[in-house]
Amino acid sequence: MSIAVLRTYISRHKEEYAAKFNLKNKFQNEVQDEMQVTNLEKCQGELRASIVLEALAASGLRAIRYACEVDGIGQVLAIDKDKVCIEICKKNIILNGPATCSKVAAHLGDARVYMLTHPKEFDVVDLDPYGTPSIFLDSAVQSLVDGGLLMCTATDLAVLCGEDRDVCYSKYGSYPLKGKYCHEMALRILLACIESHANRYKRFIVPVLSVYMDYYIRVFVRVYTSPIAMKKTTLKLAYVYQCVACDSFHLQRIGRATTKVREKVRSELSSF
Template identity: 30%
Template structure:
C-alpha cells in the first residue's frame, strides 16, 4: 500500500522549504520505494555544503554552475540559491516525478532566479552537461554516479558526495566492499578512517581514468554517514601525483599491538583535509545564518587540527584494553607525549582518539 505523503514547510539556514513529511513510516529515511522524506539529521551536512559552495564562488572568476543531483524536495539546491552570494546558477534534479513537482513548487514559491528543476536520471544529465560543483547525496553508496560526475566536472570543480553505506565501508560486509569499491575494509578501531579513505580511493581511481587528479578539501564521518568534498584538476601530472597516494597498507602498520599482517585497501593515503580551505570555511560560517553553527564550528575546528596530523589514530580505551590497564585521561596522555617532544592531535573520528608522530613504544610507556 502506498504511504501517505504530507507536505510541510520547514526552515533551514535562512530558507523556508516545502518537504515531504512521512509520519506513518517506521522505516528509516533510506528506504527506496517511496518519495524521499525530509531528514532533519542531515541539516549539518547541508549547512556545510552551503559553506563549500560559497568558498568555490569566492575563489572563481567565472560564473559557477552548481548541481544538486539527487535533490528529493530540492532543499539543498534551493538553499544554495537563497543563501549563496555571487555569480552562480543552480540546477536541481531528481528522477522521481513527485520530488520534481515539489522542487518546482519550491522554486516558484521562493521566486528563485538562476535556478531550474530537472526530472532526469542523474547519470544521463551528467553525461550531457558540465558543472563546477556536483552534489551527490544518495541512499547508500555514491559509486554509481562517480564515473559520470568525473566526466562532467569542470577543471578545478568540486565533487561532493555522501555515503551512507558505512557498514560496508567499515568492514561489516567485506565481500560487498570488494565488489563495490574494489577494496578490502578493516573492521577495527580505525574502521571509519579506513572506510572514508576507501571511498576517496575509489574517487582517485575514477579520476585517474580521465587523467584527472584529486585534492580532498574536507572529508569527515558524522552520525551514520561519510561526506567528502574533493577538488578535481585536469592533467596527467595531477593524476599521477594522486595515484602515488593510492595504496594498500598492512594491518599491523595501524595498531602497534596488532600482530596479524593483513592487506587492507587499496585506499587514499594522502591528506583528508585542506587546512587553508577549512580556515576560510570557518570565516564563511561566521558570516552565514546557519542553525548548526556551534556543531559545525566544533567539527571544522577538529578537522582543521587533524589537517596537520599523521594518518590513522589510537584510542585511549583501545590501547588500555590491549595493555590490560585502565584507560588514562586523554589530557594526561597528550601532555606526557607533548612533554616527550611529540605532536598530538585530536581526531573527529573518535572522542577518545588521538593522532601522533610518537612511536608506539613511547605511547605504551606513557600508559
Template identity: 55%
Template sequence: MASSKSIIEGLAKITTLGSVFYNPVQEFNRDLSLTVISTFAKKYIPWKKENKRKEEDIVTAIDEPREAGIKYDDGIYLLEALSATGLRSIRYAKEIPGIKEIVANDISIKAVEDIKRNVEENNVNHLVTPAQNDATLLMYAHKRDNQFDVIDLDPYGCPSIFLDSAIQAVKDGGLLLVTATDMAVLAGNSPETCYSKYGAISLKSKYCHEMSLRILLQCIESHANRYGRYIVPLLSLSADFYVRVFVKVFSGAHKCKFSTSKLSYVFNCTGCDSFELQPLGVLKKNEKNPKNVKFSIPTGPSVNKKCQHCNQSYHMGGPIWSAPLHDPAFVSDVLMSASDKLGTFKRIHGVLSVISEELVDQPLYYVLDKLAGTLHVSTPPVMTIRSAILNAGYKVSFTHMHKTSLKTDAPATVIWDIMRCWQKLNPVSEKRLHENSPAKNILDKQPEKEYDFTHHPDANPASRKMGFLRFQENPLPFWGPGTRSTAMVGDAKMVKSKKNQGKRKREEESPENTEDNLV
C-alpha cells in the first residue's frame, strides 16, 4: 500500500499517496500567485460585470468586501490546468476572495484521486471541481463558450504546448499565469532547442534570466496574435529555478499590429557581453494627428560586424519581448495587498519592492562582476558605479534577477568609459592585457571625459536601505525543480526508467547481435 504524507501550507492541509508530485520550494510561487489573483480580481470583477472588452476601459475597484471560501455567482472562474495534488487550487479557494468556481485538472488518475480526497477534507467542494482530462483538450473545449477568467499553467518544463489552447480559453481582459522551468534551454545552453520550443534563439549571457522572461513573453504574444489577441504583462518574475509571468489577454486585430514594435532581436558581443537591440518594427506618429501611427520596418543591422568597444564578433538572438515586463501601478497594488500571514511574505515584499524600483523601459542589464572581469580589474562597489552613472545624468536601477545588476539608460559607450576611469584608479597589470583581447582593446581607448564617483544620494534604493529580503537565500534541501511526477494515467503503464533498466545488456546478449549475425 502506498505511503501517505500530510502537507500544511497556507490554509490548506492535504495528503498525498504514492508519487504524485509536490514541491515545497514552490510555496513562494503559490503565495505570490494567490496575491496577484486577489489583486487582479478587485478590478476585474466589476470590469466583467459591466461587459467591458477593451484594455482602455477603466472601472473602479470593487466596493463591496468579498470573503474567501464563499461562492460568488459573478466571481472568478479559474482553471488550474495541471493540478497534481490540488494544493494550489485548494489554497486559491480558501484564500482568494470572490471565487465562483475553480477547475482543478490533471491527466493522472492517481492525481485526481488525491485532488478529490483533499477537496473533501478541506471542505471546498462548493468551489473546487476536480477534472481528469488532457489540459489542452479541456482548454480547447472552452475556447468559445464558458471561457475562464483566470488560467494558471505551471507545468514541469516548457509550457509552449499549452499556450495555443490557453490563449483561446481565457476571456477578454482575463489573466493568464505561465511558468517555465526549462531554464537551461531558455538561458542559452541549447539555442536550437529554444527555437523549436519558443520560436526564439536564446543567448548565453549574464542577462540570461531577463532574456528568458522576454523569450517566454514573445512566445505567448505570438500565440495570441494568431487569434487576433495580444497580451499586457502585469508582473514578470525570475525566481529560483523558473520564470513566471502574469499577463492580461485582450482581443483586437488593430492592436496586434503594434506587436512588431514590442519585439526585438538582440546582438550580444562575444568578447565584452555588450548588447544592442534591433526592433522588428517601428511606429511613426502623425504630427497632425498623434493618435494615428504608421507601421514601418526599421533599417539595420543596428551594429557593425565587429563590436565598437572590444573588436570582437556578435551573436544574434531573439526575437524577445522588448516592451515593459511589468505594470508599475499593478505591482504597487500587489505589494500593498500582500498578507503578512503568508509563509513567504518577507520574500514577496522584498522582491516586489525591487521590481517596483526597476527601470520599466530598459530591456536587459549589465552585471558589475562581468564588467570588471572583462577588464581584469578589481570589482568596484556597486554603489560607486551607480553613483557614477547617476552623476553623469543617466538613470540606473537594480533588477530582482541579479545582485550586482545595472539596468540603465546609459549607452554602452558610457558604461565602458566609467570602467576605464575606474581602471585608472585601480590599474591593471600589463601582463594581463594580451594582444587583441577584449580588455586591451577597450582600455586602449581613452574615455571621452572623467566620470565622478562621488556618492550620489539616489544611489542606494529604498529596498536596500530598509534591508528587505531582496534575493533568494541559500538553497534549501531539495531545492530545484525536482523530478517529473511518476503518477501515470493508468496502472498498466510502467515508469520509463524502470522499463529501460538493463536494456543495453539485453541487446548485447541478444542472438541477433552475435558476431555471425553482424557480418
C-alpha cells in the first residue's frame, strides 16, 4: 500500500512540476527578447529526485523496498537510535547489492532531532512508530518540502477509539466517543492532530488516503504552506454530539466562512 501511494505521489509530483515550469511553451509566442528566452530555459531545470526519510527504520526493510521498487527516488535515509538496529540495517543494505547501497543510507540518531535540523528538505517522511506518532509530528511537518508527502501510522487504536479518553486528549488533543463510527473517528482525530501541528508553521494538510486495518490506522497526507489556507482549518473541524439512547449524532462546525463588508459599503447601507 505504501509503495503504491509513493509511486502515485512521485508521478503526480512530476506532473505538477511540468505544469509549473511549462513557461517556455506557454509564453514562447509572447517572449521576443533573447535574454528573456535564456532565463526561461534556465528556470526549466530537471526535477530533483525525491528524498525519502524513514524514521524508526529498525532493520531497514521498508527503506530498502522503497529504493528497489519505486522509480524516481534519489535517496532514502533510514534513521534509528538503536545501535543494533542500525548495524542490521547496514548489513541488509549491503546484501541487496550496489544499487541499493547507492540509494539507501543508515544513520544513528534521534529522528526528531534529525528532522528539526533539516527543515523543508525531504519530499516524503514515513512515520511508523510503536504506539502514538504524536511526538514526531511537530518535527515531521517542518522537515517536508512544500507539497511533500507524510505517511503516518498509529497503533494505539484502543486509545483512539475511546478506551482511555484522557490519554487520547493528552496525545492527540481530542476526546473520542464510543460508537459504531469509532474507527472513522480515530482516523479523523489523527488527521486533526497532524493539521494542528502543521498550522503552527503556517502550513496545512490535504489527506490523500486514510486506512483502518487490523490493530492500526495509517494516513497519507500532503503538507502545503499557505497562511491564507491555514486560516480555513476551523472549517474542517467540528464537535460531535452523540445521543446517549441511540446511535444518532450531530456535528457542530467550529468555524464558518463569512464575507467581510467594506466600511464604505457599510456606511452606504446605514444611510438608507
